[in-house]
Amino acid sequence: MKKIVVAAALVISGVLAGCNQLTQYTVSENEINQALQKRNNFAKDIGLPGVADAHIVLNNLTSAIGREEANKVTLNGDAALDMNSLFGSQKATIVLKLKALPVFNKEQGAIYLQEMEVIDASVKPEKMQPVVQTLLPYLNQSLRNYFNHQPAYVLREDSSKGEALAKKYAKGLEVKPGEIVIPFTH
Numbered sequence: 001m002k003k004i005v006v007a008a009a010l011v012i013s014g015v016l017a018g019c020n021q022l023t024q025y026t027v028s029e030n031e032i033n034q035a036l037q038k039r040n041n042f043a044k045d046i047g048l049p050g051v052a053d054a055h056i057v058l059n060n061l062t063s064a065i066g067r068e069e070a071n072k073v074t075l076n077g078d079a080a081l082d083m084n085s086l087f088g089s090q091k092a093t094i095v096l097k098l099k100a101l102p103v104f105n106k107e108q109g110a111i112y113l114q115e116m117e118v119i120d121a122s123v124k125p126e127k128m129q130p131v132v133q134t135l136l137p138y139l140n141q142s143l144r145n146y147f148n149h150q151p152a153y154v155l156r157e158d159s160s161k162g163e164a165l166a167k168k169y170a171k172g173l174e175v176k177p178g179e180i181v182i183p184f185t186h
Helices: 002-023 029-039 126-149 161-169
Strands: 024-028 043-048 052-065 073-085 088-105 110-124 174-176 179-183
Touching: 024 029, 024 161, 029 052, 043 126, 052 088, 052 126, 073 110, 073 126, 088 126, 110 126
Parallel strands: none
Antiparallel strands: 024 179, 043 052, 052 073, 073 088, 088 110, 174 179
């Protein structure tokens, strides 16, 4: 009798898990990270041409979904800085921590990271910290504009049944620790 109850419990949990796939689609941190590595092409020139200009390239982005702050995605990454000024040429690496609000665009079937902001930036070599502090407001605005227009993740109808359903029936998104859940409407 005990074996029958255990078997019935397993069957019911399997059915419920299967039904869950028909009511929502989940995008993991790993999937977001892979998409960020594949799709991130942020490179920006900031400054006054001829006086001081900086070329910044963002790379090595990784996400932490809903872990540090509810309903937010935290990104960690590096920015390579090439600075040219009247005083010469200098290079630096900026270790960035960013925060954003994930938003689902139903028409495009894409997750965007809106309201992006730099919440921490450390620089190597440290002597470049004052220069980077001056550039941060411009970098912050550039990152915000970039991520407002470039999706972090795009659903593909040909990838899986879940993604096709999400693209067709999504009604927004929910942020849970480690994942973004896209619930469906019927």
